[in-house]
Amino acid sequence: MNTTTQTDTLKRVKQILENYLVDKKLRKTPERFALLEAIYTRDDHFDAETLYVEMKMKNYKVSRATVYNTLDILQECKLVIKHQFGSKLARYEKSFGYQQHDHLICVECNKILEFCDPRIRNIQSMVEDIYGFKIDSHSLNFYGTCSEDCAERQRRKER
Amino acid sequence: MNTTTQTDTLKRVKQILENYLVDKKLRKTPERFALLEAIYTRDDHFDAETLYVEMKMKNYKVSRATVYNTLDILQECKLVIKHQFGSKLARYEKSFGYQQHDHLICVECNKILEFCDPRIRNIQSMVEDIYGFKIDSHSLNFYGTCSEDCAERQRRKER
DNA sequence: ATCCCTGCAAAGGGTTTGCAGACGC
DNA sequence: GCGTCTGCAAACCCTTTGCAGGGAT
Numbered sequence: 001m002n003t004t005t006q007t008d009t010l011k012r013v014k015q016i017l018e019n020y021l022v023d024k025k026l027r028k029t030p031e032r033f034a035l036l037e038a039i040y041t042r043d044d045h046f047d048a049e050t051l052y053v054e055m056k057m058k059n060y061k062v063s064r065a066t067v068y069n070t071l072d073i074l075q076e077c078k079l080v081i082k083h084q085f086g087s088k089l090a091r092y093e094k095s096f097g098y099q100q101h102d103h104l105i106c107v108e109c110n111k112i113l114e115f116c117d118p119r120i121r122n123i124q125s126m127v128e129d130i131y132g133f134k135i136d137s138h139s140l141n142f143y144g145t146c147s148e149d150c151a152e153r154q155r156r157k158e159r
Numbered sequence: 160m161n162t163t164t165q166t167d168t169l170k171r172v173k174q175i176l177e178n179y180l181v182d183k184k185l186r187k188t189p190e191r192f193a194l195l196e197a198i199y200t201r202d203d204h205f206d207a208e209t210l211y212v213e214m215k216m217k218n219y220k221v222s223r224a225t226v227y228n229t230l231d232i233l234q235e236c237k238l239v240i241k242h243q244f245g246s247k248l249a250r251y252e253k254s255f256g257y258q259q260h261d262h263l264i265c266v267e268c269n270k271i272l273e274f275c276d277p278r279i280r281n282i283q284s285m286v287e288d289i290y291g292f293k294i295d296s297h298s299l300n301f302y303g304t305c306s307e308d309c310a311e312r313q314r315r316k317e318r
Numbered sequence: 319a320t321c322c323c324t325g326c327a328a329a330g331g332g333t334t335t336g337c338a339g340a341c342g343c
Numbered sequence: 344g345c346g347t348c349t350g351c352a353a354a355c356c357c358t359t360t361g362c363a364g365g366g367a368t
Contacts, residue, residue, distance in 0.1 A: 088247040135303035144294035
């Protein structure tokens with residue numbers, strides 16, 4: 001994504017947040033927009049603490065409470081997605097302009113790759129039909145090792 | 160599953176645990192076998208606390224520490240699978256004699272259904288080839304509502 | 319007899335909550 | 344000015360850990 005597009009994205013997501021806040025009669029606080037910008041400047045699967053520390057480093061003071069509060073709001077307006085990659089530590093990522101995708105997680109070095117596969121949609125509609133569920137979302141994670149090094153490290157642990 | 164088969168399963172999983180403990184030079188304590196039996200008598204996706212309380216109710220005293228310790232061991236010998244269904248609270252289920260399956264979770268009433276789909280295997284091998292990962296396991300969860308009642312309750316929340 | 323395992327309770331890590339003061343409306 | 348949002352810290356929940364006594368080998 002080049003700089004122009006990123007600036008453009010930033011404008012659009014800020015607009016979405018603003019609309020959401022107005023609609024829900026919530027306040028347009030500077031903290032919320034600062035956090036949104038920080039999130040849309042990142043390009044990874046971060047946790048709440050990392051975001052909190054990043055703000056601190058930039059000399060933008062926000063409390064942990066505000067970080068969590070804002071992450072909740074951003075999830076509600078679909079600007080952020082929360083993941084639980086098999087541990088209790090929640091991970092987040094921006095979601096505007098991204099096509100829905102799934103994750104491939106290296107259990108050794110924690111590298112996370114993304115992939116898309118249209119077959120999941122098919123599985124979803126089949127499952128909806130069979131069980132009478134209305135499905136809103138899904139998460140598909142593959143866990144494994146990303147390289148021979150990581151595979152070797154894993155084998156060593158299992159002994 | 161009829162009673163005969165369940166008794167049979169119980170015998171077999173106890174044997175598996177015993178072999179594992181001997182192999183790893185761990186001790187065959189009564190707590191471990193009692194917990195294994197409790198787990199294989201259940202038929203749901205339970206959390207550690209529920210199991211702990213169940214043992215208490217049956218007047219079989221085990222500590223939380225032992226519950227967690229035993230769940231770890233049972234995971235290692237593949238008799239139990241641990242799930243993280245989008246919350247920090249871990250869920251467990253017995254896994255011997257079960258084919259690998261995935262989950263459908265009602266976000267309103269927390270009902271959990273299971274399903275299998277062979278296409279996931281295909282996606283898995285494709286992803287392995289493309290990204291050079293060696294995949295050990297996966298988790299696919301669909302989140303939605305299980306009935307019109309639950310769907311309605313969800314809509315009411317969103318207002 | 320060894321020393322791993324247990325029970326207990328305290329500590330731990332991530333997240334949520336309560337409260338008083340700040341500030342968007 | 345009203346009422347929500349913030350920062351702070353304490354509380355919270357689930358899980359892990361430390362330790363001393365007990366039981367498997």
